[in-house]
Structures are given as C-alpha cells and as structure tokens.
Amino acid sequence: MTEVRFRWPGRASFAIDVPAFRLEQGESVLLLGESGSGKSTLLSLTCGIVAAQAGRIMVAGTDIASLRTGARDRFRAEQIGVIFQQFNLLPYARVLDNILLPLRFAPVRRARAGDGHAEAEKLCESLGLPARVLSSAAGRLSVGQQQRVAVARALIGRPPLIVADEPTSALDAATQDSFLHLLFAQVREAGSSLLMVSHDERLGSRFDRVIHLESVVNTQGADA
Amino acid sequence: MILRLAIGSLLARALTVGMTVLAIALSVALFLGVEKVRTGARASFADTISGTDLIVGARSGSVQLLLYSVFRIGNATNNVTWESYQDIATRPEVDWIVPISLGDSHRQFRVMGTTPEFFDRYKYRGGRALTFAAGHSLGDLYDTVIGADVADTLGYAVGDPIVVSHGLASFTAHSDQPFRVAGIVAKTGTPVDRTVIVSLEAIEAIHVDWQSGAQIPGKTTPVDVIRTMDLTPTAISAALVGVKSRLQVFKLQRWINEYPEEPLLAVLPGVALQELWQIVGIAEKALIGVSAMVVVTALLGMMAMILSSLGERRREMAVWRAMGARPATILSLLVLEAALMAAAGAVLGVALLYAGLALARPWVDATFGIWLPIEPPDVRELWVLAGVIAAAALASLVPAIRAYRMSLADGMMVRI
Numbered sequence: 266m267t268e269v270r271f272r273w274p275g276r277a278s279f280a281i282d283v284p285a286f287r288l289e290q291g292e293s294v295l296l297l298g299e300s301g302s303g304k305s306t307l308l309s310l311t312c313g314i315v316a317a318q319a320g321r322i323m324v325a326g327t328d329i330a331s332l333r334t335g336a337r338d339r340f341r342a343e344q345i346g347v348i349f350q351q352f353n354l355l356p357y358a359r360v361l362d363n364i365l366l367p368l369r370f371a372p373v374r375r376a377r378a379g380d381g382h383a384e385a386e387k388l389c390e391s392l393g394l395p396a397r398v399l400s401s402a403a404g405r406l407s408v409g410q411q412q413r414v415a416v417a418r419a420l421i422g423r424p425p426l427i428v429a430d431e432p433t434s435a436l437d438a439a440t441q442d443s444f445l446h447l448l449f450a451q452v453r454e455a456g457s458s459l460l461m462v463s464h465d466e467r468l469g470s471r472f473d474r475v476i477h478l479e480s481v482v483n484t485q486g487a488d489a
Numbered sequence: 490m491i492l493r494l495a496i497g498s499l500l501a502r503a504l505t506v507g508m509t510v511l512a513i514a515l516s517v518a519l520f521l522g523v524e525k526v527r528t529g530a531r532a533s534f535a536d537t538i539s540g541t542d543l544i545v546g547a548r549s550g551s552v553q554l555l556l557y558s559v560f561r562i563g564n565a566t567n568n569v570t571w572e573s574y575q576d577i578a579t580r581p582e583v584d585w586i587v588p589i590s591l592g593d594s595h596r597q598f599r600v601m602g603t604t605p606e607f608f609d610r611y612k613y614r615g616g617r618a619l620t621f622a623a624g625h626s627l628g629d630l631y632d633t634v635i636g637a638d639v640a641d642t643l644g645y646a647v648g649d650p651i652v653v654s655h656g657l658a659s660f661t662a663h664s665d666q667p668f669r670v671a672g673i674v675a676k677t678g679t680p681v682d683r684t685v686i687v688s689l690e691a692i693e694a695i696h697v698d699w700q701s702g703a704q705i706p707g708k709t710t711p712v713d714v715i716r717t718m719d720l721t722p723t724a725i726s727a728a729l730v731g732v733k734s735r736l737q738v739f740k741l742q743r744w745i746n747e748y749p750e751e752p753l754l755a756v757l758p759g760v761a762l763q764e765l766w767q768i769v770g771i772a773e774k775a776l777i778g779v780s781a782m783v784v785v786t787a788l789l790g791m792m793a794m795i796l797s798s799l800g801e802r803r804r805e806m807a808v809w810r811a812m813g814a815r816p817a818t819i820l821s822l823l824v825l826e827a828a829l830m831a832a833a834g835a836v837l838g839v840a841l842l843y844a845g846l847a848l849a850r851p852w853v854d855a856t857f858g859i860w861l862p863i864e865p866p867d868v869r870e871l872w873v874l875a876g877v878i879a880a881a882a883l884a885s886l887v888p889a890i891r892a893y894r895m896s897l898a899d900g901m902m903v904r905i
Contacts, residue, residue: 314810335815342813357501358494369490370813
C-alpha cells in the first residue's frame with residue numbers, strides 16, 4: 266500500500282491514512298491493534314471491498330484501487346482467501362458448498378483448483394476434518410470445525426493472499442494452537458501470503474513479522 | 490449452486506418463510522377461486538338455456554324476464570294473456586312455442602306449469618336434452634315431474650304425493666288436489682333441477698276455487714268435476730319460442746314488441762344474459778379487486794419479512810461479499826429467494842384451490858346451482874401465477890436494494 270487514504274462515506278469522523286505498507290509473497294504478517302484502531306477498514310481496503318480515495322494498493326501485481334467495483338469483486342474472488350473471526354460460514358449450506366463458494370465467482374481460481382470436490386476433500390483431510398463432514402450442514406459443526414472449514418474455503422484454488430480477521434478469538438487456547446499449526450502448514454503448502462489481524466500479542470512468534478497497526482496506519486477518530 | 494444455497498437459506502428460516510408462503514398461497518387460492526366461481530357462474534348461467542331463440546313475457550326489463558322465466562329468480566310483474574300467446578303461436582316464423590306459468594311453490598322449490606313439449610324443447614349446455622332418471626313425462630292432470638335436487642333434498646321417489654302451496658311464501662296449500670310424482674329429471678346443473686313441473690291445465694285446476702289470489706270461502710269443487718272442466722289457461726307468465734329460421738328472429742321479436750293488443754316483451758336469451766353480465770360486472774370487478782388486494786397484502790408481508798431479516802443476515806451478506814460476490818449477486822439472491830417463496834405459494838395456492846373446489850363443489854352446486862369445473866389451470870391462470878411470482882420479485886427489490894446498499898456500506902467486517 267502506498268499513500269492510501271480512506272474515509273467511510275457518511276462517517277466523516279473516521280479516516281485512515283497508510284503512507285506505506287508492504288507484504289512480501291509467501292510472507293506471514295500479524296497486524297496487532299486494539300478495537301477501533303482501523304483493522305477492519307484496512308482489511309476491507311486490502312480485499313477491495315471498499316475503494317480508497319487516494320493511493321495505490323497492489324495485490325499480486327494489480328493495483329486494486331484503480332479497478333472498477335465489478336473488477337475488484339472478481340479480483341478478490343480470484344486472488345484473496347478470507348477467514349473471518351466467527352460466523353464464518355453460511356450455516357444452512359453444506360460444508361462442500363461453503364468451501365466451493367469462492368470458486369463460483371472466480372473462473373481462474375476454479376481452473377487452478379481442478380476437481381473442486383476432490384480438492385475440498387483433500388483440504389479437509391489435511392485440516393483433520395473427516396470426509397463425511399462435506400455433506401453436513403455447516404451450522405451443525407463445532408466452532409473449531411467451522412474455523413477449519415473456513416481455512417479450507419480460503420485456501421481452495423491456492424489464492425496468493427490469505428486475509429484473516431482474528432480467526433482464533435472464538436477458540437480456546439488448545440484449539441487455537443492446533444488451528445494455527447494447521448493454518449500455517451496449509452498456507453505454506455499453497456505458497457500464499459498471510460495477513461492476520463489480532464489484538465493477541467502471544468500469536469506473534471509464529472509469524473515472519475509482527476506489526477503494530479499504529480506504526481503503519483494513521484487514524485482519525487475511531488472505527489465502528 | 491446459487492439456487493441450492495437460496496433454497497437452503499429459505500429452509501433455515503422455515504417458520505417465517507412457511508408463514509409467508511402460506512399467506513401467499515391463501516391469497517392466490519382466493520384470487521383464483523374468485524375467478525373460478527365467476528367463470529363457473531357465467532358458464533352455468535350460459536349453459537342454462539340453449540336452442541331457445543326468444544323468451545316472451547309481459548313488458549318489463551329483459552334481465553327481469555330472463556331471470557324469472559329461466560332462472561326462477563324474482564317474479565313476473567304481469568302475465569301474458571292466452572289470446573296473445575295463441576297469436577304468437579300462430580305466427581308463420583314460429584317453429585315451436587312452450588308456455589310457462591309460475592307463481593306457486595312446493596316447500597322451497599318453485600312450481601312451473603308448462604306443456605309436455607317443454608321436455609323436448611328445453612335444451613341446456615350446448616343443446617343437451619332433458620332425460621328422465623326415473624319415471625316418465627306428464628300424463629295425468631295431477632302428474633308432476635320433479636328436478637334432481639328436489640328429489641334429493643326432499644327424498645321423493647316416483648309415486649310419492651306432493652301438495653302445492655299457493656304463492657311463493659304461503660301457508661295456504663292446495664291440499665285438496667294433491668299431485669303424484671310421475672318422473673324425476675336427471676341432474677342438469679340448471680334451475681330445472683330445483684323445479685317442480687306440472688301441466689298448464691293443473692295450474693288452472695288447483696285455482697278453480699280461487700279468485701284474486703284467495704280461496705273462495707266454502708267452495709270446494711270435487712276433483713272428478715274439475716277433470717271434466719275446460720282447463721285452458723287464461724294467462725301465462727312467459728313463453729319460450731323457437732323460430733324456423735334464425736334470420737326471422739328479429740322480425741318476430743319486433744312484431745311481438747310492437748304487439749298492439751297488450752304490452753309484450755321478446756328478448757334474445759344471449760342478449761339478455763349479456764345485459765345481466767354488464768350489471769353484475771361491477772360487482773365482479775370489485776370482487777376481483779378485493780382478492781387482488783389480498784395478493785398485494787401477502788406480497789407486502791413477504792417484503793416486510795425479508796426487510797426485517799436483513800439485520801440478522803448482514804454477516805451472511807458479508808461472507809458472500811468476501812467470497813467475491815458482487816452487490817448485484819446479493820441483490821439477485823434476495824430476488825431469487827422472493828421468487829422461490831412466491832412460486833411455492835403459487836403451487837400451494839393452486840393445491841389449496843383444487844382441494845377447496847373438490848370439497849365445496851357439491852354444496853355450491855346444490856345451493857346455488859353453479860357447477861365449478863375442476864380442470865387444469867388454463868393459460869390465463871398460469872399468467873396470473875407468473876404475475877404473482879413476477880410481482881413478488883418486484884416487491885423484493887425494495888429489501889434487495891437495501892441489502893445491496895448495506896453490503897456496500899458494511900464492507901466485509903460486520904460487527905453485530
């Protein structure tokens with residue numbers, strides 16, 4: 266990100282300014298920040314959900330800030346895997362449908378994934394999920410299982426960038442550790458970069474870099 | 490996949506979605522039901538008489554004449570003298586003529602005096618002739634032929650006695666001259682089913698000792714004497730006329746309408762029926778309007794349901810967006826959900842309608858003489874169903890556009 270400036274439409278009190286922030290290919294970075302510090306806004310900008318008013322946001326060689334809305338959505342589907350904090354999945358859909366959902370909007374990623382069903386099965390197996398869960402409704406799984414399904418969904422088709430928004434906050438300490446172990450193993454295997462935001466400093470030892478948000482982002486007001 | 494997910498999303502909210510679908514189904518059933526009853530009533534009325542070219546009665550309104558002479562609704566304001574009837578009968582254009590005399594009743598059913606020719610000339614439902622389910626036509630002076638509903642309702646069989654009451658709501662009975670059921674007409678779906686038919690002479694016979702609508706005190710002429718009397722009627726209520734050539738209908742109609750001896754009215758049944766539809770058309774439109782408003786209300790309910798669910802579905806929308814779904818995809822997802830609910834409501838509505846028709850048909854037929862056909866939905870009804878689904882999709886645009894805007898404003902990190 267270079268000279269990025271963003272203000273939420275209709276919320277004049279909050280704005281962020283990112284003079285420079287870089288994430289190398291294959292690198293894992295933990296962004297630490299308190300609630301309201303602009304973490305969500307930064308991730309929304311990175312994923313191209315919202316467009317910056319100024320500056321450049323290069324992801325895998327493309328300036329997403331310059332793309333039109335439709336192209337940004339398509340780019341996100343093709344290049345970025347997203348893991349949420351919680352309520353990650355469509356609870357009424359089968360696990361398989363949840364994992365394959367991003368491929369629905371990304372033809373290149375779909376082609377890269379090959380046989381989507383087999384790929385989803387392989388990812389689940391690597392993440393310690395039995396194959397039978399693929400046909401279960403996602404809402405019936407435990408929170409830990411749901412987070413692993415979310416990882417499988419983010420990794421399917423090996424997108425170059427994985428963005429994770431406090432994915433361990435809903436997990437207990439033991440589950441957190443095994444979840445991060447699996448996540449890092451899979452991200453490494455896919456050769457993806459990992460950008461995770463959290464307020465938990467203890468996670469830092471696993472990452473290539475730990476960055477405090479305030480060192481890269483200037484905020485004005487407080488984020489919602 | 491999107492369709493499967495939309496169905497899954499609806500099933501996950503089964504209770505609220507189910508109530509919405511039920512509301513749409515009931516409104517669709519009501520709307521199509523009103524239409525079925527309307528077309529059924531029109532078809533039943535139109536099927537009641539065929540093959541009759543003119544109906545002749547005392548001068549009044551054409552609709553009134555049609556109603557009392559064919560449908561046994563209302564009364565004649567005046568009679569046609571027997572001389573006038575004979576003048577018409579002898580016209581060269583006339584192929585056949587059947588007199589009708591109304592005024593008396595048996596229980597809740599009208600009594601109609603006519604000639605045995607009525608059973609040959611009266612045609613219904615595109616030219617069908619009357620047939621006898623039991624017994625035979627009028628033979629003896631005190632023979633009566635009853636309609637299928639009269640026999641069913643009162644449990645009459647051939648040979649049973651019947652006493653005719655004077656007038657339509659009278660406690661005075663012609664008990665001194667009882668009739669005998671000679672025949673039962675097979676079910677027709679017309680007012681004939683609810684009519685007690687006697688001979689024209691019998692109408693004269695039971696009124697021998699009557700004057701000005703009341704029995705002459707102390708006078709009771711024995712039946713044997715009555716049988717020997719000249720029972721030629723002095724007046725009739727109306728007459729059904731068939732002409733030799735259709736080209737002569739208007740000529741004969743004009744002649745009757747300009748008949749100098751007494752004021753008469755001749756109407757073409759089809760034209761009178763059209764006048765009737767024009768009168769009831771306003772009520773029909775009002776009924777259709779009300780049932781259409783019920784459909785609109787159900788669709789508004791659906792819109793409110795989708796709107797109220799948006800708050801709790803913001804996280805879901807954020808997941809869709811994060812996976813690469815465009816705001817337009819979210820908009821179309823909600824429209825698809827609405828269309829699916831409306832389609833389910835339409836199918837359930839049609840099922841409810843047919844179940845309702847199957848249950849209500851015998852009662853509606855017996856009570857109102859309206860035969861409700863149970864047929865597959867016609868092209869018009871299919872268009873109505875398609876219209877309901879399209880209207881639902883249109884109505885869902887309101888919450889869908891709101892969801893579209895929310896998904897743009899929320900970004901992907903919704904805090905709830």
